[in-house]
Amino acid sequence: MRTHWSDTEIAPTAEGIKAIAHPLRLGIICLLAEGELSVGEICQALGTSQPNISHHLTRLSDRRLLTSRKDANRVLYALADARLTEVILLLRQVYCP
Secondary structure, eight states: OOOOHHHHHHHHHHHHHHHHHHHHHHHHHHHTTOOOOHHHHHHHHHHHHHHHHHHHHHHHHHTEEEEEEETEEEEEESSSOOOHHHHHHHHHHHHHH
């Protein structure tokens, strides 16, 4: 078993965890684990404003946790890596018995 991790190796993981640590961002990740959604759909599901959701989507996108694509006049967001769903499910099993 590995006994030492450098800051350079750990930093990207820590930044990703910090990005999803906010309750709204975690909510967004949980919603997108079910499939891609527009900003409006995310707002409706989480009961908050479009500017607020857009801010958090930007934070997640900046960390490369999300992808986006245009569909006519809307932008659809999705998880950039499906393995994030597995991480969230594992955290739920540990912390939400």
